[in-house]
């Protein structure tokens with residue numbers, strides 16, 4: 001199989017779909033790998049490292065999209081990328097289609113087969129290809145939020161850890177999955193007062209046990225969210241309903257009751273955001289202010305620490321890349337129902353139920369395609 005790795009083109013996105021070590025795994029098995037020039041050089045994976053692993057370096061993305069049987073990326077394809085995809089070609093990357101009708105229509109029109117990292121599942125009910133980036137984004141969310149609380153960023157000038165004789169900052173985390181727990185670890189480590197809300201009592205029980213009373217847990221309702229955000233310096237949005245657009249948990253009216261200069265970090269922005277006033281921002285211009293509240297809504301947060309993120313992401317994706325290359329996508333999906341859950345689009349059909357429902361497309365069950 002010919003596997004193509006284009007250079008990412010989203011704003012400030014320095015991650016890359018495969019490391020040189022990953023390329024070697026493929027070339028050793030007889031596959032051909034094409035890597036776009038400088039795809040990984042910003043994070044120390046140089047063209048000569050890819051060449052030493054057996055890859056061919058090509059100057060133009062166009063060549064990769066026209067020749068590769070499988071394109072492996074990190075971020076969802078941008079318009080100039082999805083216009084280049086074609087029937088019979090496999091795309092393996094993050095897609096986040098539910099809040100993105102243009103990209104969804106672009107992929108449908110392309111006729112390609114698209115497997116989304118974020119909807120691949122595992123036997124424990126987790127999302128193994130989202131988890132590593134959620135770990136990164138959860139940890140970063142506290143760093144980003146702490147910075148936004150500084151006066152120069154529009155924040156109210158609060159140090160999350162406080163100092164002796166001065167109260168610590170209050171942090172509220174909505175959603176206690178991978179992002180939420182990693183955010184909680186960092187915020188507790190800084191010495192903040194941390195409250196975490198979730199709708200799953202089982203999950204709250206697990207976190208309560210793990211953090212031995214250091215983390216306050218609350219069942220998430222509109223009322224409990226409101227009580228918490230009224231006294232918070234930093235609120236982190238970390239909810240997920242897999243595949244679907246994020247539920248809006250803080251309305252503009254609720255926002256008006258927050259302390260001016262406090263901060264919202266909406267990590268769930270890649271699924272449309274969980275605050276009514278959220279809109280996606282970039283690493284170049286990450287912050288804006290609405291109703292006196294600083295909003296940080298970067299949709300590709302892990303891109304900020306692209307070397308760590310690439311290593312973590314490819315550790316998780318590599319077994320699936322190998323299965324797809326070795327067996328072909330149809331057999332690989334037939335053999336692994338969790339990988340089958342990743343199939344979002346095939347030959348113009350929407351094969352993920354939550355995406356189809358969110359965007360009002362007919363849903364085709366992937367088992368009908370794979371058999």
Ligand SMILES: NC(=O)C1=CN([C@@H]2O[C@H](COP(=O)(O)OP(=O)(O)OC[C@H]3O[C@@H](n4cnc5c(N)ncnc54)[C@H](O)[C@@H]3O)[C@@H](O)[C@H]2O)C=CC1
Nearest residue numbers: 133134137175177178179198199220239240268299300301
């Ligand atoms: N902006 C970025 O760069 C990144 C964003 N993300 C996003 O972060 C979000 C969270 O991801 P994970 O933590 O991996 O998901 P997860 O599935 O591990 O956790 C989500 C949690 O949200 C809870 N939840 C769902 N509805 C809720 C509600 N109404 N109130 C309170 N809790 C609710 C669930 O019970 C679950 O515990 C996703 O949208 C993901 O795509 C992840 C990585 C990077």
Ligand SMILES: CC(=O)C(=O)O
Nearest residue numbers: 094133270299300302
């Ligand atoms: C999960 C995701 O969207 C990211 O890592 O950029």
Ligand SMILES: [Mg+2]
Nearest residue numbers: 076096100103
């Ligand atoms: Mg998008």
